Amino acid sequence: MGLVAAAVAIAVVAFIVADPGGSSHKSSAVTHIVVKNAKPVGGIKPITVAKGGRVRFSVTSDVGDEIHVHGYNFHKDVKPGGTISFDFPATIDGQFVIELESRSEQIAALKVTP
Numbered sequence: 001m002g003l004v005a006a007a008v009a010i011a012v013v014a015f016i017v018a019d020p021g022g023s024s025h026k027s028s029a030v031t032h033i034v035v036k037n038a039k040p041v042g043g044i045k046p047i048t049v050a051k052g053g054r055v056r057f058s059v060t061s062d063v064g065d066e067i068h069v070h071g072y073n074f075h076k077d078v079k080p081g082g083t084i085s086f087d088f089p090a091t092i093d094g095q096f097v098i099e100l101e102s103r104s105e106q107i108a109a110l111k112v113t114p
């Protein structure tokens with residue numbers, strides 16, 4: 001757990017060092033989604049990224065489930081009370097559901113603009 005967090009921190013620092021603002025117009029801030037009682041706090045979170053940028057978000061959930069990013073078809077398990085992070089290139093434009101897979105509960109709406 002601590003090691004994973006440290007690895008993520010190092011990866012983030014490495015990314016910043018490797019890319020000192022050169023393509024910052026294409027990247028987006030990390031969106032943090034909090035799931036409470038198996039629902040997204042504040043409603044379904046919009047995440048908008050330009051194609052060619054990176055999709056970055058983290059999910060902290062009070063229930064264990066699998067986070068599924070439709071379209072890109074990425075899956076990651078989150079433990080009860082745990083946090084997971086996604087960081088991937090926005091290669092496909094369109095609108096995609098991000099949900100708690102076993103509950104079919106949408107938590108975020110990903111929009112990648114062409």
Ligand SMILES: [Cu+2]
Binds near residue numbers: 068069099101
């Ligand atoms: Cu799904």
